[in-house]
Amino acid sequence: MIKGLLNIDENLASSIALRYAGQLTDILSMQIQATHVEEPDAKQRSAGTGWVQRTWERGIEEAGMQTVLRLIKTENPNCNFIANPKIFVGDRDDEILEELRKGRYELFVEGNVNTSNVNDFYRLITSPLYSKSPCPMLVLKNLVVPKKGVILVGDGVDPQKLIAQFIKIAKTAKVDFDLVHYKFQENNELVFLDKREGGSYLADTESLLKENGFSVQSSKVICGTPEQAADSFREYGLAITTFPTRRSPRMEMLAHIPTPLILCR
Amino acid sequence: MRILLALDNQSYSAGIIPEVAKLAANTWADITMLGIQSTNASAGLDQALAATMLAHKSSFLAQFTGKDSPYASPAGKEVFSPDNGGWQVGAAPDSSKALNLKVRAGSAIKEIMAEADQQGCDLIILGCSNGADCQWHGETLNLPQKIAKDAGCSVLVIKEQRPTKKIISCLDQSEIQQESLELINQIVTLHDADLKIVGLTGPKGLKKKEDTEKQMAEIQKYYTDRQINAWIKLVEKEGLEAYIAKASNEGMIALWMGKKSMLGKMFSSNLIEKLVANSQSSVLILR
Incomplete structure (x- = not known):
C-alpha cells in the first residue's frame, strides 16, 4: 500500500x-x-x-x-x-x-x-x-472517475525513470492503462499515427512494462497541437508522465490536459 | 418551461424538430411553434406556410411514437383559425402540455420577439442555414444573430446537422438560475455530451477568486449529483473572447447573459452576433 x-x-x-x-x-x-x-x-x-x-x-x-x-x-x-x-x-x-x-x-x-x-x-x-x-x-x-489510466511518453521523457515510478505507484492498481506517445504538429485535428512513428520511446516503454509484468490495453501515437492532444485525454481518469524539463509543446499539452496528472522525476 | 420554436419552410427548421422534441420530452415544456409570413395579414393565411407548420407539428409528434408523451395527437384534420391578427391551431384538448401552432404576419424578428414576450417564454429555439453565415432564407440579414442578441429570454440557435459533443458553459458572475442549470443538464443528457464549466478570473470588475470558485464548486456538485461529469476551467477575463472563439469550434457554447451579467458587459452585441454566425456548433444564450 x-x-x-x-x-x-x-x-x-x-x-x-x-x-x-x-x-x-x-x-x-x-x-x-x-x-x-x-x-x-x-x-x-x-x-x-x-x-x-x-x-x-x-x-x-x-x-x-x-x-x-x-x-x-x-x-x-x-x-x-x-x-x-x-x-x-x-x-x-x-x-x-x-x-x-x-x-x-x-x-x-x-x-x-x-x-x-x-x-x-x-x-x-x-x-x-x-x-x-x-x-x-x-x-x-x-x-473524474478513474476507470482507466494513461502513460504518456514523448520528447524529453526517460522511459526508464517513468516506468520505475509507474511500477511503484501502480503495482496494485485496479485500473487498466493505455500507452500514448504525443508528437507535436500543427494539424486541423488530432491524427493517430502508426505505432512505428513512436520510435524508441514507445518500444522501450512497452519492453520495460513487459519486463515488469505489466501490459497496457493499447498503445498509440497521437499527433496534433497541445490543446488537441490534451483534449483527447478526457476519457482517462489518471495520466502519468515525467516532469517536463523545459517549455515545450509537451509541457503545454500537460498544462491543458484536464485529467488528473501524476508527474514523476 | 415555455418554449417558442421559430420555424420557416427551410430544411434547417425541419432539421431541428427531433432535437427540440427530445428537449420537450425531458422538460415537459409548453411549446409554441411559430411561423412568420411576409405577406400582409389582410392577404390571408399563407397556405404553403400553414401546410409546412402542420408538417412540422406532425414531425414533432412522430418523435414520441411509442413513448409516453405529454402532447396529444389531434383527433382529426387540423385547420388554422384567426387569432389576434394571426392564425393558430390550439393544443388537443386532452394534451397534458400545450403544443400550439401559430402563424403571424410581418417582420420575422419583430413577431418572434413579440410572441416570446406575450407568452412569457423561457426559451426561443431556432435553426439557421449551414455554413459560416447562419441565416434565415429570404429574411432580414442576420435574423438568428439579432434574436440571440436582443431577446429578453434565453435563446438556442441550433446549427444544422452538427452533433453536439461538448458543451462549454461560461459561468457568469451574477446569480445562476436553477432553470438555466437544469436546461444545460437536459442538453448535456440529450446529446450525451461532455460539460465544461468555465469560470472567469481577473483583477477588475469580477468577484473575488474565492467567490468564483465557491460558485463553481456548487455548480460542479449540482451536476455531479446528477451523474454529469463537469470539467472545470478558469479563464482570465482578458483572454475570454479568444477562448470562446476557439471553443466555439469544439462544441456548443452556453453563455449566461443576464441583465447584471459580467459576460453581457464584456461581450458587445457585435460579439454575440459574431459568435452565433461563426460558431461551428449550436449556441445557447442564457438569460
Missing part, C-alpha cells in the same frame, strides 16, 4: 482533490495523510518569542485544523486516512517538502484547477515544492 500526502486548502481545487482522493485510495491501494499549511502574512506574525510565539502558533494551527476538518466534513470523502490532518505554520512549500521527506511519502496529492494560461502550470511545476519534490506529484485538475 502506497503512502500519499494530500494537501488541503479551503478552495475549489481542494474540494475536487478530496472527492477524487476517495476514489484514488481505492484504485491505487493507497493510504492518505491530509495536511494543511497556514501561511501567516507579515501583519499576522507574532512579534513575541518563547511561549508567546508558541501560543500564537498553536492558535494558528487550531484555526487551520478547523478549516481542514470543516472541508473534510463537507466533502465526506470515502478516504483511507492514516491519521488526523497534520497542520503546519510557515512557508507552504518548505513545510510540505519537509513533511514529504520526513514521512517518506510515495505520492503528493493536491488539487489545482485548470486554467487557460500555460504560465500558471509552468509556475506550478517550477515552484520550489514541485522542483524539489522527493516523490511523484499528483495534480488533480478535475473530478
Whole structure:
C-alpha cells in the first residue's frame, strides 16, 4: 500500500482533490495523510518569542485544523486516512517538502484547477515544492472517475525513470492503462499515427512494462497541437508522465490536459 | 418551461424538430411553434406556410411514437383559425402540455420577439442555414444573430446537422438560475455530451477568486449529483473572447447573459452576433 500526502486548502481545487482522493485510495491501494499549511502574512506574525510565539502558533494551527476538518466534513470523502490532518505554520512549500521527506511519502496529492494560461502550470511545476519534490506529484485538475489510466511518453521523457515510478505507484492498481506517445504538429485535428512513428520511446516503454509484468490495453501515437492532444485525454481518469524539463509543446499539452496528472522525476 | 420554436419552410427548421422534441420530452415544456409570413395579414393565411407548420407539428409528434408523451395527437384534420391578427391551431384538448401552432404576419424578428414576450417564454429555439453565415432564407440579414442578441429570454440557435459533443458553459458572475442549470443538464443528457464549466478570473470588475470558485464548486456538485461529469476551467477575463472563439469550434457554447451579467458587459452585441454566425456548433444564450 502506497503512502500519499494530500494537501488541503479551503478552495475549489481542494474540494475536487478530496472527492477524487476517495476514489484514488481505492484504485491505487493507497493510504492518505491530509495536511494543511497556514501561511501567516507579515501583519499576522507574532512579534513575541518563547511561549508567546508558541501560543500564537498553536492558535494558528487550531484555526487551520478547523478549516481542514470543516472541508473534510463537507466533502465526506470515502478516504483511507492514516491519521488526523497534520497542520503546519510557515512557508507552504518548505513545510510540505519537509513533511514529504520526513514521512517518506510515495505520492503528493493536491488539487489545482485548470486554467487557460500555460504560465500558471509552468509556475506550478517550477515552484520550489514541485522542483524539489522527493516523490511523484499528483495534480488533480478535475473530478473524474478513474476507470482507466494513461502513460504518456514523448520528447524529453526517460522511459526508464517513468516506468520505475509507474511500477511503484501502480503495482496494485485496479485500473487498466493505455500507452500514448504525443508528437507535436500543427494539424486541423488530432491524427493517430502508426505505432512505428513512436520510435524508441514507445518500444522501450512497452519492453520495460513487459519486463515488469505489466501490459497496457493499447498503445498509440497521437499527433496534433497541445490543446488537441490534451483534449483527447478526457476519457482517462489518471495520466502519468515525467516532469517536463523545459517549455515545450509537451509541457503545454500537460498544462491543458484536464485529467488528473501524476508527474514523476 | 415555455418554449417558442421559430420555424420557416427551410430544411434547417425541419432539421431541428427531433432535437427540440427530445428537449420537450425531458422538460415537459409548453411549446409554441411559430411561423412568420411576409405577406400582409389582410392577404390571408399563407397556405404553403400553414401546410409546412402542420408538417412540422406532425414531425414533432412522430418523435414520441411509442413513448409516453405529454402532447396529444389531434383527433382529426387540423385547420388554422384567426387569432389576434394571426392564425393558430390550439393544443388537443386532452394534451397534458400545450403544443400550439401559430402563424403571424410581418417582420420575422419583430413577431418572434413579440410572441416570446406575450407568452412569457423561457426559451426561443431556432435553426439557421449551414455554413459560416447562419441565416434565415429570404429574411432580414442576420435574423438568428439579432434574436440571440436582443431577446429578453434565453435563446438556442441550433446549427444544422452538427452533433453536439461538448458543451462549454461560461459561468457568469451574477446569480445562476436553477432553470438555466437544469436546461444545460437536459442538453448535456440529450446529446450525451461532455460539460465544461468555465469560470472567469481577473483583477477588475469580477468577484473575488474565492467567490468564483465557491460558485463553481456548487455548480460542479449540482451536476455531479446528477451523474454529469463537469470539467472545470478558469479563464482570465482578458483572454475570454479568444477562448470562446476557439471553443466555439469544439462544441456548443452556453453563455449566461443576464441583465447584471459580467459576460453581457464584456461581450458587445457585435460579439454575440459574431459568435452565433461563426460558431461551428449550436449556441445557447442564457438569460
